[in-house]
Amino acid sequence: MPSTNTTVTDIYCPKCNARYDINTILTLCKCGSPLLVDYDYRRAASLAIREKLAARAGLGMWKYAELLPMKDRDNVVSLGEGDTPLLRSAAIGAELGLPELYFKDECGNPTGSFKARGLAMAVSRAKELRIDRVIIPTAGNAGSAVAAYAARAGMKCKVIMPRDVPAPFLVDAFYHGAETELVDGTIKDCGLRAAELSKSEGWFSMATLKEPYRIEGKKTMGYELAEQFCCSLPEVIIYPTGGGTGLIGMWKAFDEMEKMGWIDRRRPRMVAVQAEGCAPIPRAWEEGKDHADEFPNPSTVAAGLRVPGAVGDSLMLRAIRETNGCAITVSDDELMRDTKQLAAKEGIFSSPEGGASLACLRKLLERGFVKPTDRVVVFITGSGYKYLDVLENYK
Secondary structure (H helix, E strand, O other), X not given: OOEOOOOEEEEEOOOOOOEEOOOOXXXXXXXXXXXXXXXXXXXXXXXXXXXXXXXXXXXXXXXXXXXXXXOEHHHOOOOOOOOOOEEEOOOHHHHHOOOOEEEEEOOOOHHHEOHHHXXXXXXXXXXXXXXXXXXXXXXXXXXXXXXXHHHHHOOEEEEEEEOOOOHHHHHHHHHOOOEEEXXXXXHHHHHHHHHHHHHHHOOEEOOOOOOOOHHHHHOHHHHHHHHHOOOOOOOEEEEEOOOOHHHHHHHHHHHHHXXXXXXXXOOOEEEEEEEOOEOHHHHHHHOOOOOOOOOOOOOOOOHHHOOOOOOOHHHHHHHHHHOOOEEEEEOHHHHHHHHHHHHHHHOOOEOHHHHHHHHHXXXXXXXXXXXXXXXXXXXXXXXXXXXXXXXXXXX
């Protein structure tokens, strides 16, 4: 077995501290909380991973193998995910009086979004655990990603999407050979249907944070940021938040880096942005709650933000508060305006979720949360090419 040299130890629950064997098939903790992967950080530090990274060009997110849960290299299912560019603003930063504005552009990932990271990891671990049938409820991009990686791995795949999902996501899943099913309602209704089929037909669910490995792929965005900034992290990270796996993943990555001695206790202020029409996290943050109630009648053109209730709500709120961040809402008009601005002034053809991040930055500057001296990273999580029908209709 060609080893990855991983330092993985076991799986733990961040809520009740229960521990689970890494070699077992897991979903949620018995207490209902999402589960996280743990590592031997002393051993990881002794491997001098940080000093080895420069020699690992071309490996994408798999360059961080010692801090990922895969054991056998032959089980890695990859299409070249990770190593996305960190682009310094060409125009918008100067307009806003923010000389240190950067865009972390995830559009170049396989299937066009950051979801490739999480699903590459989840499908790889499924292969390692001998799982051959996977199902996912999705608003779009996660369905594209799981369909592609399942095809690469030779697995059967089923994708459950809302009936009003942007058309390119349906085409994408179909051409990758996935079974597709459309459901009336939101991703919550898709989740209920996926859970029903998991029970009745034996599919393994890869729903957001319902298994422990998607977050391990997403956390590599945090490692990449640290590497691209030479382990000097930005002051602010703005992240468009649906299920929140990426936000939680980066927060976890920074904690891991501190344990290995890469960084100190200082953290970027983590900002979650959601649409006004579906804003459970900003509402919970403003009310001082440690969980988010389901948002009624969710509506937004940014399909990835239309998540009325997230399994990882408590972890998201914890990450925001522990980093002195905040949660902000923007309107559909604001996010679509800035989707256009990203393309017209930066050359970045983003999905509406990226436009939401930029619109959020404008509000944070107005409120004084972001200072002109701050180094700010705005996440562009997916490509506008998956939203051509939405962008055309909104125009």
